[in-house]
Amino acid sequence: MMELWIPITIAAAFLQNLRSALQRHLRSSLGTRGASFVRFGYGFPVAVLYVAALHFVGGYFLPQMNWPFVGWAILGGLAQIYATIMLVYLFSLRNFAVGTAYSKTEPVQAALFGLVLLGERLQPGTVLAIIIGVIGVMLISVARTPLNARSLLAALFSRTALIGIASGGVFGISAVAYRSASLSLDGPNAVVQAAFTLAFVTGFQTLYMLVWMVFTDRAEIGKVIRSWRSSALVGLAGVLGSAGWFTAMTLQQVAYVRALGQIELVFTFAASVFLFKERINRLEVLGCLLILTGILGLIFV
Structure with missing residues (x-):
């Protein structure tokens, strides 16, 4: 029987992609911060x-x-804000697919952070699956570069690549x-714990960015309000995707969840x-x- 975190992660990846596509569209009318x-x-x-709804309808404490x-x-919350800003900025440097691909070194970096901060270890088969996926990401990163050593090195250490890798790390x-x-x-279960965390984090992020824009770019706030129709869709897709990520990461180690999330x-x-x-x-x-091979290896390893 498939573990619950797997379909939740796939749904979260789809919603995250939808949110990124909508954000890319908004870049024509809003700045990077907006x-x-x-x-x-x-x-x-x-x-x-x-x-x-979980509390009053579901009856959970x-x-x-x-x-x-x-x-x-x-x-x-702070890490996600700055990683999102870097990712949105990437869309102006490369096309939508490649801009997203650069940030997909995240599973390897998340595995390292999980080891250092939480002491989480991975099975050898999982490590191999993650490496295969990251090789796929690297291929995408250099796909539009002439196939010679000098050009490949220049592409891998370009400004775009470094911003993308930094985004994945954050x-x-x-x-x-x-x-x-x-x-x-x-909490009573993983769903409630994840939902509570999500509400607290998005509240903090909203306040932080609002104060930031008040002091640095008040005109952007007006643009955000005027674009409420498209912006509301971004917010809805984003929070539903985040609910999926938070729930999956409460159920399973981050490296596993983020590696499967490469399906995005x-x-x-x-x-x-x-x-x-x-x-x-x-x-x-x-x-x-x-990347798909790495994902399948991760699921069936």
Whole structure:
């Protein structure tokens, strides 16, 4: 029988891809910070309603906050804000599929952070599956580069690559922090713990970014309000995806969840080709297949 965290992760990956596609669309009318803020600002009310429904309709008691929870949640929230900003900025440097691919070194980095911060270890087969997936990511990263050593090195250490890898690393820190925050709660089950963590984090992120924009770019706030129709969709997709990630990461180690989450890149390529009409070459297709191979290896290892 398939473990529950697997379908939850696949659904979260699909919703995350949908959110990224909507954010890319918003980049034409909003700045990088505005397009990043809508994920949190418009998602927060939905997260609160989700917790309220679990409590008042589902009858679950809400967990009590503690200082480890607050610390991990704030660390994860800040990391996710800056990782999101880097990812949105990437969309202006490369196409939608490749911009997302650069951030997909996250599983390896998340595995390292999980080992260092939480003492979590992986099985050899899992490590191999993750490495195969990351090789696929690297192929995508250099797919539009002339096949010679100098050009490949230049591509791998380019500004775009470094921003993408940094984005993946900061997302990895965020994921490990969220798992730690959720596990520190004494809740009735993983769903309630994840929902409570999500509501707290999105509330903090909304306040943080709102204050930031008040002091640095007030005009962007007006743009965010005027684009409420598209922005609300980003917030909805983002918070539903985050609910899936938080729940899956409460049920399973971060490295496993994020490695399976590489399936997002398959959804990304579909959006890139059919929605944004971007051309995909053979190496990018091969990279995508390797990522799928790594995902299947992760599930059946």
